[in-house]
Amino acid sequence: MNAMTKSAADLRRAARDHIRLPRLETPFHDRLMAISEVNDWYNWAGYKAPHSLTDGELEYFAIRSTAALFDISPMVKYHIAGPDAERYLNRLTLRDVRKLGLNRVHYTAWCDDHGHVLDDGTLFRLGEQEFRLCCQERHLPWLVDSAFGFTVDIREETEEIAGLALQGPTSYAVLRDAGFVGAEKLKPFDIATFPHEGGEVTISRTGFTGDLGYELFVPRAKALSLWDRLWAAGETHAIRAIGYGALNQTRIEAGFIVANADFMTAEAALRADRVRMPDEIGLEWLVDPDKPNFNGRRAILDARRNQTLKHILVGLEIEGNISAEHAIVYHRQKHEAGLVTAAIWSPTAKRNIAIASLERPYGSKFTGNLWVEIYALRELKYQKMMKRAKIVPRPFVKLARRTATPPGLK
C-alpha cells in the first residue's frame, strides 16, 4: 500500500462518525442555533435548516422592508474548471455560456438526452476557465459522465463552501457598513471578490427573492466571522435571520420555480409522465437553439416543431384570499386542466397568487375560463370553493430596487 492510498483509507476511516450527526449542521449553525426561538428545523438536502427562526411573518417583512440573512450553504455546489470548462458547460446547459462574461452569473438549466430537465440552477463564472454551478439536486455522475472528451475538472464542494443570502432593501447598506468597498458597483448578476479575514469572500448580486439582494460565498472556516461582520453592520439596518418559510413566500412572488416542488427532475421522477421539458416549466427562454449542440437540443426542438409539448407552467391570480396550494385547476369548472404547485396570498402584491402546471391545450390555447377548486380545512371541516383564476405574467411582484444601480440604501 503506497502513501497515497493509505491516506485515502485514513480519510475514509475518519469520516465514519458522520452517522453520529445524521443531519449535517451548516457552517452557520452556531449562530442560527443561538437565534432560533422556535426550534423549527427541517431537512434541506441532509442539513438541519430553519423553517423559521423567530416568527415567519416578521421574517418575510425583513426581506421586503429591511435586510434578511438566509443560510444557503446546503445548496449543492460544483466547482468546474479547466481549459474546456466553457465548452463543456455550453454542451451541458441550455444557455450560451460563451455569452456569460467573467464575474457574471446566469440562471440556467440542463436536460437529459430526451430534453427532460435534470435541474435548474445558477452558473457563476469565477474565471476564464473556472465556474461554480449551484443547484438543488445532486448530479455528480451526470456531470462527470458528460465530461467525456473535455479537459475539465469537476469537484463537488457543497460542504466546503459556506453561502449566505443577504436580501432586502437595506442589504446594500449592510454590505457598505460592513466595509465591502465597491459593492455599490455590482449590477444584477455581477460577481466581485472582497477581502475577508485574510482571505476572500465572493459576493454576487443575486438572490431568490426578487428584491435587492446579494449572495456571499466563503470557505467554511470563515463562515462565522462573515456572519458576525454582517450582523454587526446590520444592526442599524434592522437585519434579521430568516428561515425557508419566509424565503419561499418571496420566491413565489418573484415567480421562481423550485425543483421537485414545481416540477419533477428527470432523475427523481419514477413515473414516466412526470418529467418535463424546459418549455413545459416556463424555461423556454433559456434554450438557445443558435449555440453549438447541447444536451437535449434535438428532443426539445423536435417537440417544438411537432407540437408535442404536453404541459405548460403559468402564473395564476386567483380571486379571493384563500391560498390554493396543490389545488386542482379546472377549465369551465369541469375539465381538469392541471395542478397548482405553489400558492400564497402575497402580502406585497395584495393578491392571491399561484404557480400552476397545466396540461396543454389549457394554458396555451385555452387561456380563459380557468378555475381552481380550493379545499380549505377550517376547524375540521373542508370549505370547498371554486374560484376564478386568471393567467398573469410572472413575476407577480416587480420591484425597481432589485435592479437599481447604484443600489438604494433603504
Next chain:
Amino acid sequence: MQKYDALIVGGGHNGLVTACYLQRSGLNVLVVEKNGWVGGAATSRELTPGFLYSNCSYVCSLFRPEIMRDLELPKHGLQVISYEGGAVFTRDGDYLASYRDHDSHRREFARYSKRDAEAYERYARDVTRQCRFIQPLLMRTAPDPFGFRPRDISELLYLAKKFGEFSPHEMAETLRFWTMSISDFLDEYFETDVIKAYLALSGIIGTALGPMSPGTAYVLLHHYMGEVDGSVGAWGYARGGMGAVTQALSRSFQASGGTIRTDAEVAKILTRGGRTTGVVLANGDEVRANLVVSNADVKRTFLKLVEETDLPGDFVHRVKHFKMRGSSGKVNIALDSLPEFPALPDGSNCIRGDMHFTDSIERMERGYDDWKAGCWSADPFLDMMIPTLLDPTMTSPGKHFMSCFVQYCPPKVEGRDWTDADRDAFAETVISQIADYSPGFRDRIVHMEVRTPREIEAEVGLTEGNIFQGELTFDQLLFNRPVPGYAQYRSPIHGLYMCGSSTHPGGGVMGAPGRNAAAEILRDLKRVPEQMSKAHDVI
C-alpha cells in the same frame, strides 16, 4: 371415510395460504404435513432450550399485505417489524454501512466515492421503476400464450399495456434488466468494489448463479419488490421468527374450520382416469379428496408423488429439466452474549441489520467458482442477522439468535452425497469467517444448527435445498414457470393443482403463488373469490 373438498400436500406458507382461501370460500379443506409441525421453510423452532430459531427463511418483506389482511393474520398473531441498517465488513478493517436515513446512506457511500454516493439516487430510481412494473404482476395469474382463451389474451394485453406505459427507453431498460448480470448492471452506476458487492447481494441470494452470470439483475428485483407497510424494498422481521407467519396462517385456517394433519407424509397422489382422487400417506392411510393441491416443488410433486405414466412425456421431460439447483446453506447459532464487531463504532445500528463479509464482486464470483467445481465456497458469502436485537420473543434478554445464510453450497459434494464430516467442515468455514471479524465469537456459541442442501431437502422437502423451488431466471418466469402450458397452477391431471414457489411469481415468503392458485381453483369451481380482496394498486 371422510372425503375432503380439497387436500393440500404440505403445510408451507403457500400451502396454508391456499388452504385458508379455499376454506373461507366454503370448501372443506385438509392440510397434510410430513413434519410434526407446519411451516415448511417459514418456521420458528426451539432447537435448544430457550432459543427460538428462524431456521430456514429469516426475514420478511415479500409476504403480500393483501394476504395478511384477507386472512386476518394480525388477529392471529402476525407482526412484521422493520429493521434498520446493515454493513459489509471490508478486509482492511473498515466497513460499508447502510442506513435507512437517505442522507446518512449517501454520506456513507461518499466515504468511498462521492460519485457513487450521488449515483445511488439514479440507481434507486431505476430499480424502483422496474419494481413498480413487476409488482402488479405478482398477484395475477400469468397469461397462457398456449391457451388463447379470451382471458389469456386479455392478460397478455394487460402485460403489453403495462409494458406500453413505459417509454421505448424504459422498455429497453426492462429487457436489459431481466437478462443482465447484476455485476454488469452495477458497473453502469458505480465504481467502488465494496458498494457493488453490497448491492449485488440481492442478485445472488438463493440462486445458483454468480454475480457475473446473466439473469442475476432480475433476482435482485425479486428481492426489492417487497415492502413493509408500503415502504417498497424494505425488509423486516416477523416477530417471533418466520414461524410467526405460518403459525398465524394455520390459526387463521383452523379458526375458519380447516383441518391440519401433521406427521402425515404423502407417499402418492392417487389418480383414476386422469383425475386425482386423493392421496395415500406414508403410513398407508388413504385420504380422499375432490382435488389435491401440492405445495411441494414441481419436481417432488411430479417425479415422486405422481406416477410418471400418468403424465404426458413432454411434461415430465420439462419437469426433469426445470432448474432447481441447491446453492445455499444455513448456519443457525444460539449465542450466550452479543458478538462484538470491533470495526463498528460503539452503539452502531449496523448490528441490527444484515451483515456481510464479502467486499468485492470478484470474491463473490470466486465463491461461485467453488460451487461449480462441486464444493462449498472456501470464502463464502454470508447474509448474517441477529433478529433478537429487535425481537424480544425469541430468547431471553442478553442472549441472541444469529441466522447465517451461506452461499454457495452445492447439493452434492464433488458429485457424492454430503457426509456429516462435510457438513462440519462447511460450518467451520462459516464460523471461522465470522470469528475473523468478531473476536471471541466461538466462545459465545451455545448451540448451532448446520443445514446444507442435504438437511434442507430431508426436512423441508425442497429438492436440492433450492430455497425458491426453482431458479428465478427469465426462462423460468411468468408463463414459463414451472412448465410452459402449465403456468396457471393446473397440472396435466384433472383436479391436481400446484401452489408452491415453483409457480408464478416464484419464491420467497410471498404467499402470492398460494393466493393465485386458490383463485384459479375457485374459478374452476365456478365460485366467486369473495374472500380475496383486490391486489393493492401501484400508483
